[in-house]
Amino acid sequence: MQAVAQFGCQPGAVCEIDCWGAGGPRKFTLTLGAVVYRYPNSNHLWLGTDARNDHYLLGDDAFCDFSKALKVPATPPVNPMPK
Numbered sequence: 001m002q003a004v005a006q007f008g009c010q011p012g013a014v015c016e017i018d019c020w021g022a023g024g025p026r027k028f029t030l031t032l033g034a035v036v037y038r039y040p041n042s043n044h045l046w047l048g049t050d051a052r053n054d055h056y057l058l059g060d061d062a063f064c065d066f067s068k069a070l071k072v073p074a075t076p077p078v079n080p081m082p083k
Contacts, residue, residue, distance in 0.1 A: 002040065007069035008033035015069040017047070021062035028056070034069065 009015040009031055017028040028034070032050045036058075039046075043060035058064065 003035050003037045004045065005036045005066075005071065006033065007035075007066050007071055009069060017049075017064055017066055017069055019047070019058055019062050019064040021059045023059070026056070030069070036064075 007015070007017070013031070015030050015034075017030070017034060019026045019028070028047065028049055030049045034050070035048045037046050037048065038044060045058040045060065045062055047056045047058055047064075048054065049056070
């Protein structure tokens with residue numbers, strides 16, 4: 001598994017990540033953070049949220065808006081939703 005980007009939340013805050021793809025819109029709520037990652041030799045993006053180890057397949061056509069979460073420094077944005 002290869003991390004593509006990491007995001008966090010301010011302590012005590014609730015952050016939201018909105019994603020769009022073939023399966024329709026999805027909203028993820030987190031209190032700690034999230035990691036977007038992919039497996040080698042795969043185009044599919046996965047989203048891991050919080051410390052509960054929740055993992056969601058975003059797919060290779062997904063677009064996500066991470067603007068309500070804090071991007072951890074030195075990581076590139078991943079398929080940001082055009083504004």
